Amino acid sequence: MASVTDDVREDDGGDPACWLRRVCPACGRLADVDPPVRCAACGELLPAD
Numbered sequence: 001m002a003s004v005t006d007d008v009r010e011d012d013g014g015d016p017a018c019w020l021r022r023v024c025p026a027c028g029r030l031a032d033v034d035p036p037v038r039c040a041a042c043g044e045l046l047p048a049d
C-alpha cells in the first residue's frame with residue numbers, strides 16, 4: 001500500500017520568509033533544507049537567521 005506523502009501542505013497566511021531565507025544570496029539557488037546549510041550550487045553558507 002502506498003502511503004500518501006504530506007510534503008505539499010497548504011500554508012494559508014504562511015510567512016514567505018520561511019523559504020526566502022533558503023535562497024542563496026550569491027547565486028539565488030533555493031536550498032533543499034533550512035539554513036544553516038551550504039549552497040549546493042556555489043558553496044555559499046546560508047546563515048540561520
Ligand SMILES: [Zn+2]
Nearest residue numbers: 024027039042
Ligand atoms: Zn549559491
